[in-house]
Amino acid sequence: MGMWASLDAMWEMPAEKRIFGAVLVFSWTVYLWETFLAQRQRRIYKTTTHVPPELGQIMDSETFEKSRLYQLDKSTFSFWSGLYSEIEGTLILLFGGIPYLWRLSGRFCGYAGFGPEHEITQSLVFLLLATLFSASTGLPWSLYNTFVIEEKHGFNQQTLGFFMKDAIKKFVVTQCILLPVSSLLLYIIKIGGDYFFIYAWLFTLVVSLVLVTIYADYIAPLFDKFTPLPEGKLKQEIEVMAKSIDFPLTKVYVVEGSKRSSHSNAYFYGFFKNKRIVLFDTLLEEYSVLNKGLQEESGVEPRKDGEGDGEEIKAKVKNKKQGCKNEEVLAVLGHELGHWKLGHTVKNIVISQVLSFCLTVLSRRFEFQADAFAKKLGKAKDLYSALIKLNKDNLGFPVSDWLFSMWHYSHPPLLERLQALKNTKQD
Numbered sequence: 001m002g003m004w005a006s007l008d009a010m011w012e013m014p015a016e017k018r019i020f021g022a023v024l025v026f027s028w029t030v031y032l033w034e035t036f037l038a039q040r041q042r043r044i045y046k047t048t049t050h051v052p053p054e055l056g057q058i059m060d061s062e063t064f065e066k067s068r069l070y071q072l073d074k075s076t077f078s079f080w081s082g083l084y085s086e087i088e089g090t091l092i093l094l095f096g097g098i099p100y101l102w103r104l105s106g107r108f109c110g111y112a113g114f115g116p117e118h119e120i121t122q123s124l125v126f127l128l129l130a131t132l133f134s135a136s137t138g139l140p141w142s143l144y145n146t147f148v149i150e151e152k153h154g155f156n157q158q159t160l161g162f163f164m165k166d167a168i169k170k171f172v173v174t175q176c177i178l179l180p181v182s183s184l185l186l187y188i189i190k191i192g193g194d195y196f197f198i199y200a201w202l203f204t205l206v207v208s209l210v211l212v213t214i215y216a217d218y219i220a221p222l223f224d225k226f227t228p229l230p231e232g233k234l235k236q237e238i239e240v241m242a243k244s245i246d247f248p249l250t251k252v253y254v255v256e257g258s259k260r261s262s263h264s265n266a267y268f269y270g271f272f273k274n275k276r277i278v279l280f281d282t283l284l285e286e287y288s289v290l291n292k293g294l295q296e297e298s299g300v301e302p303r304k305d306g307e308g309d310g311e312e313i314k315a316k317v318k319n320k321k322q323g324c325k326n327e328e329v330l331a332v333l334g335h336e337l338g339h340w341k342l343g344h345t346v347k348n349i350v351i352s353q354v355l356s357f358c359l360t361v362l363s364r365r366f367e368f369q370a371d372a373f374a375k376k377l378g379k380a381k382d383l384y385s386a387l388i389k390l391n392k393d394n395l396g397f398p399v400s401d402w403l404f405s406m407w408h409y410s411h412p413p414l415l416e417r418l419q420a421l422k423n424t425k426q427d
């Protein structure tokens, strides 16, 4: 009853306050729903202390316990950081943080000799201040996540110096793109007349297409080192597989993901006839620098970029051998190429206009299809073992609450994927 009374009261407010109230109610509703789901999943981490019998073959109890503790820590972290950002957002709204920032940017413009007629300049200063604020309040959380949680569970490979340099670089690069793009957008809105929204929409569409096109070649290399995969058996086999399904592969890169963390991944990008594959060095058993220390026991060399120190080396040696064999890497790629062959990328772009929940459901379907595709390429057995290894390397937790998983997981639970692979392994 209290809720309806307050909704009634809201309806009698002026429009501006009504929107304000609606934003708050919506934001807290979403927040509480997500927190409820997270608590359900957290209960699973807490209560599932032994490897479920159906997983006995694929996960040892040590890895299971490691993964369980990692997920518990992550869930505690996201509870507190989520609570913080929800409260921060609410306080900003309640205490007029946005109008305050607008007046502040007006004052800065005034000092610089721009009068109130320069509202575009003022908007840009506003944007700069807002992004600066959000970057600085987000920084402690991100530091804690990297250097406490990821570090504790053996994933972090960054030094504090690398992290800070990276954060500053990210901020500068973002501003270099954001500021000119938004000033053009504001200009278009200003001169667009009655149909300004159509021009503005077209403009943002073009800008995002351009960004997607240049990202991999011009922006990503600012942050990470991409080297062509050396000639050899793995490269040959990748090329053969790409050719067999008419994938227009032009280059295979290895990205030095190990400089950030020991989480592993693989992806492809590029338009039309110019497709490239990127493999994380952490995915490749043969290339992973994280394995070097293990092979030579104590002969680990610090990285030659001046950022290595004693601490970092210790962290590396702790890691078990990680990554996949060549056949397994190929099986993972077979799955990725399945996404391409089945047109999932384009379908995702089209559907991303719709609700994100539908996208999650669809994405899970696509994962099964891509697995089935890799299976058709004769990779069922290798994909099976690759999925298990990747789950182990990334300390993925194999048990999940059904509601939480339905809402959040873009990939189906490991067990379901393995089951599906097994079912048709025979044929």
Ligand SMILES: [Zn+2]
Residues within 6 Å of the ligand: 335, 336, 339, 366, 367, 370
């Ligand atoms: Zn996939």
